Amino acid sequence: MGTELEHLIIDDRERGVFRVNRHVFLNQEILEQERRAIFSRCWLYAGHESELSKPGDYLTRRVGGRPLLLTRDADNTLRVFLNVCTHRGNLVCREKKGNARSFTCFYHAWAFSANGDLIGLPGEGSYTEAFDRKSMGLTPVPRFESYRGLLFVCFDPNAVDLATYLGEAARDQIDFIIDSGGTDGVEIVQGAQSYSMKANWKLLVENSIDGYHGLPTHQRFFRNYITDMGMEPVVRSVTMTNTEGISLGNGHAVTEKPKHLTALSGKEAEALAAQRAEIERKFGKERAHQIADFDRNVFIFPNLILISTWRTLRTFYPASTDFIEVDAWGLMPVGESPELRQKRFENFISFLGPAGFGTPDDVVALENCQRAFAAVNEQPWSDISRGMHREKPTHTDELQMRAFWRRWLAVMQGRSGPTNCSDRPEQTAQAEPLAMR
Numbered sequence: 001m002g003t004e005l006e007h008l009i010i011d012d013r014e015r016g017v018f019r020v021n022r023h024v025f026l027n028q029e030i031l032e033q034e035r036r037a038i039f040s041r042c043w044l045y046a047g048h049e050s051e052l053s054k055p056g057d058y059l060t061r062r063v064g065g066r067p068l069l070l071t072r073d074a075d076n077t078l079r080v081f082l083n084v085c086t087h088r089g090n091l092v093c094r095e096k097k098g099n100a101r102s103f104t105c106f107y108h109a110w111a112f113s114a115n116g117d118l119i120g121l122p123g124e125g126s127y128t129e130a131f132d133r134k135s136m137g138l139t140p141v142p143r144f145e146s147y148r149g150l151l152f153v154c155f156d157p158n159a160v161d162l163a164t165y166l167g168e169a170a171r172d173q174i175d176f177i178i179d180s181g182g183t184d185g186v187e188i189v190q191g192a193q194s195y196s197m198k199a200n201w202k203l204l205v206e207n208s209i210d211g212y213h214g215l216p217t218h219q220r221f222f223r224n225y226i227t228d229m230g231m232e233p234v235v236r237s238v239t240m241t242n243t244e245g246i247s248l249g250n251g252h253a254v255t256e257k258p259k260h261l262t263a264l265s266g267k268e269a270e271a272l273a274a275q276r277a278e279i280e281r282k283f284g285k286e287r288a289h290q291i292a293d294f295d296r297n298v299f300i301f302p303n304l305i306l307i308s309t310w311r312t313l314r315t316f317y318p319a320s321t322d323f324i325e326v327d328a329w330g331l332m333p334v335g336e337s338p339e340l341r342q343k344r345f346e347n348f349i350s351f352l353g354p355a356g357f358g359t360p361d362d363v364v365a366l367e368n369c370q371r372a373f374a375a376v377n378e379q380p381w382s383d384i385s386r387g388m389h390r391e392k393p394t395h396t397d398e399l400q401m402r403a404f405w406r407r408w409l410a411v412m413q414g415r416s417g418p419t420n421c422s423d424r425p426e427q428t429a430q431a432e433p434l435a436m437r
C-alpha cells in the first residue's frame with residue numbers, strides 16, 4: 001500500500017500546494033490500514049481521572065474499536081481492561097458507569113474484582129486440575145499511562161511512552177488548558193454528548209482545527225445568536241492576523257487566538273476575575289497571560305481535541321468509512337462558583353452538541369462533503385494549501401491540518417522516527433519539535 005498512499009497526498013512545499021485525494025475518505029482498505037497503523041499503534045484518549053474519583057468507580061467505553069472497562073480498584077489504583085469476559089467473550093460490564101465492588105458477567109456469571117481478578121464462578125469444581133483461576137482474570141490493555149489526569153491507552157506494547165508521544169510542545173498546550181482551571185485544575189462534569197454523523201472521521205479532524213470555516217458555517221451563532229444575546233457580532237475572524245496555527249510535532253497541532261471579551265456581568269464576572277487572579281498568583285504574570293488570555297483548539301493525533309472556548313474535550317472513531325461516532329465532555333474548572341458553572345454549561349450547550357447552534361452546522365457541512373465525494377473520479381482533490389508560504393500561519397490558515405495529514409501519511413506507511421510536519425523543507429525544519437513513534 002506504501003506507494004499507492006504516497007500518491008494520495010500532494011505536498012509541494014516549494015510551490016505552496018497541499019492536496020489530499022478524496023479516496024482517503026472513501027476507501028475501505030484505507031480504513032483497515034488505519035485500524036492497524038493508527039488505532040492499534042497510537043496513544044488514544046480513554047477517559048479522565050475525575051470520572052473515577054472514588055475506589056470502585058468504573059466506566060465503560062469503546063476506544064480504538066475495543067470495548068474497555070476503566071476502574072479505580074480498592075487500593076485506589078486506576079486500571080484499564082478489555083471489557084471482555086475471559087470465559088466466552090461476553091461484555092463483562094454492560095453499564096456506562098457506576099461504582100461496584102465486582103463485575104458479574106451476564107452470560108454465565110463469572111465475577112471479576114475491580115483489579116481484574118476472577119473472584120468467583122458457578123460450579124468451579126467441574127473444571128479440571130488444569131483450570132487456573134489466577135490466569136483467567138480480565139485482560140489489561142497493553143499500555144496505559146496518564147498525563148495530568150488525561151488517561152490514554154495504547155494497543156501496541158512496543159510504543160514509546162506517552163510523554164514522548166505527546167512531545168514537549170503538545171504537553172505545554174495541554175498544560176495551558178488544564179491550568180486555566182486555576183489552583184485545582186479541571187474536571188469532567190456529569191453528563192456527556194454522544195452523537196454520530198455520516199462522514200469520514202478525518203473530516204472531523206480537519207473541522208475541529210479549521211478556523212477558516214467558523215464564520216461562514218456558523219453564521220447563525222456568530223452573527224445572529226450573539227447579537228440576540230446583546231453582544232457584538234463576530235465579524236472578522238478570517239482577517240485576524242494576531243492569531244496562530246501551529247504544528248506541535250508528532251501530528252499534534254494547535255490554533256490560538258486572543259480571547260474574546262466576555263459578556264458576563266455581576267457575580268459571574270467577579271467570579272471569573274477572581275479565577276484569573278488566582279491563575280496569576282499561581283503561575284506568575286507571563287504564564288498566566290499565556291494560560292488565560294487565549295482561546296485555543298488543541299489537537300492530539302489522531303483523534304483528541306480540546307477546545308478552550310467551550311471548555312470541552314472530544315474524541316471520535318470511525319464505525320465505517322462514512323460513519324463517525326463522537327463523544328464529547330465538558331472539562332471545567334474544579335471548585336468554581338455555581339453561577340459561573342451554570343454560565344459555562346449554557347455556553348457549552350448553546351454551541352455544541354446535537355441541540356447546539358454550532359454542531360448541527362458542522363454535521364451538515366461534513367455529511368455534504370461525504371455525499372459530494374461520490375464524484376471523486378471527476379473531482380479527486382481537496383485543497384489544504386491555505387497560508388502555506390506565510391511566515392507565521394494564522395488560525396484560519398491550514399498548517400494545523402497539513403501537520404495532521406503529514407503525520408497520517410507517515411504512520412500509515414509505517415515510517416518510524418521523526419516526521420517533518422511543518423511547512424518548511426527538511427533541512428530548515430529544526431525549529432519544529434520532532435515526531436517519533
Ligand code: FES
Pocket residue numbers: 085086087088089090105106107108109110
Ligand atoms: S461469557 Fe462471561 S461468564 Fe461466560
Ligand SMILES: [Fe+2]
Pocket residue numbers: 207213214217218358362
Ligand atoms: Fe464548526
